[in-house]
Amino acid sequence: MKLDGKTLRLVNGYLAERRADVVRDLSRLIRVPSVRSDPEPGAPYGAACLAGLSEAIALFRENGFDAKASEGNYYGIATYGEGDRSVGLFGHTDVVPVGDGWEYCPPFEPAEIDGCLVGRGSVDNKAAIVISLYVMRAVRDLSLPIGGKLVAFIGAAEETGMEDVASFVRENPMPDFSLVPDNDYPVSLGEKGICRFYVRSRDRFSDILSFAGGLAFNVVLDRAEITLRADSAVARALPGAIAG
Structure with a gap:
């Protein structure tokens, strides 16, 4: 699919009309204090990280997508489309410890201030989960011909060693092309x-x-x-x- 000016305007309009939904869904994920803790049965990164993973999976399912956790709850996957070729959208729901000095709001009680959503994970990296969700929604609802499938990876241990990604690589074919919305523009090709x-x-x-x-x-x-x-x-x- 070629993203021409007409299609780009169509997608931008679709997302602009759903800004309130994006804020609502991102706020929902931010409210989960998904900091890693000691492992528990069925929760390899702790109960809070499992809660964050489960909330994200529920969000995809509520929007009509096939989404599930891996065996053992190490990561989640949501998919849309068909075909042999795939595009991966990688994000994670776990966050680093919050620390002190939160000036505008408590870390897990998000607040919209001057057009920005403030809270732990609002950028790194629960925003990526919501971005992936609305990319998939736009492709589906606007019937965009992508010629393959979208695979949203929902991580739960990026901040503490990326065992979730290692498990994903062992258990799944790698996407033909992957995007990691975990940074600002311009687009980067790697990370130190x-x-x-x-x-x-x-x-x-x-x-x-x-x-x-x-x-x-x-x-x-x-x-x-x-x-x-x-x-x-x-x-x-x-x-x-x-x-x-």
Whole structure:
């Protein structure tokens, strides 16, 4: 299918008419506090992540699409269309820990402010789930000839190791082409990885008794704490930090 100007205007009009529905559905997903926790039977990433996955699957089903969780609830898949060729739409419902300092609203009580929806997961990455849903709806409702099928992947462990994707790859044929709506424009062709490392020192950092910050590897720290020896040169150099 060639996306000409007429078709693009048709799709844009379709989505504009459903803006309130998009906000409603995204808010529904944001309200689920889907932060990973200890595994439970049938919930490999914890009960909250299973709740987020289940809510997204329910959303696709309510809109008339074939959607289901994998065996063991590691991920979900929603599909539309027929044919051997497929386009993958990848998103995830899990989120990083919330931390402190939420100024505009509680993290799982979304609020629309100046045309933007604020809440944990509003961009990363529950928006991608709703984007995938409305792409599939537009293709179906406007009878757009895509010449294949759409496969929406619903992840539940992207923030903590991507075991969900690994399970998907083992159990399913890979789409011929995939889109990951997990970033801003322009379109990217890849993403840098994350380097996790641990530092241990016996001498050079001996004045540091402990140091900690943040709630996860892949988030910007909202605060950090350090415990120093009171007689250390570093502690004495901190203005007003230590008296006497």
